[in-house]
Amino acid sequence: MVFYNLRALRIDNDITQQTLANVLGIAQNTYSQYETGKIDFTDEMLLKLAKYYHTSVDYLMDLTDEKNPYPPSTRHKR
Numbered sequence: 001m002v003f004y005n006l007r008a009l010r011i012d013n014d015i016t017q018q019t020l021a022n023v024l025g026i027a028q029n030t031y032s033q034y035e036t037g038k039i040d041f042t043d044e045m046l047l048k049l050a051k052y053y054h055t056s057v058d059y060l061m062d063l064t065d066e067k068n069p070y071p072p073s074t075r076h077k078r
Contacts, residue, residue, distance in 0.1 A: 001037045001040070001061075002035075002036060002037040003034075003035060003037070003041075003060060003061060003062060004062055005059055005060055005061075005062050006035060006049065006060045007035055009053050009055070009060075010035075013053075017031045017032050017035065018031075020049070020052075023048065023049075023052055024045050024048055024049070026045075046060060046061070050069065054069055055067050055068070055069050056068075056069050056070050
């Protein structure tokens, strides 16, 4: 699956694949394969990117057009 919103966010913010690879702790070519859909993102990496961009995983995965992140949970953590 190609993540168009993820690529658009990177380009719109003038961020290189190398910068995002550094954020994720992976090689640039690995990040490129994630972005083009050759390999699948792990849940952990999608969460890191959503936090990095201040958006939701659903937006990164093209499941919504809403860029704003979800409001934080008010439930008590155990």
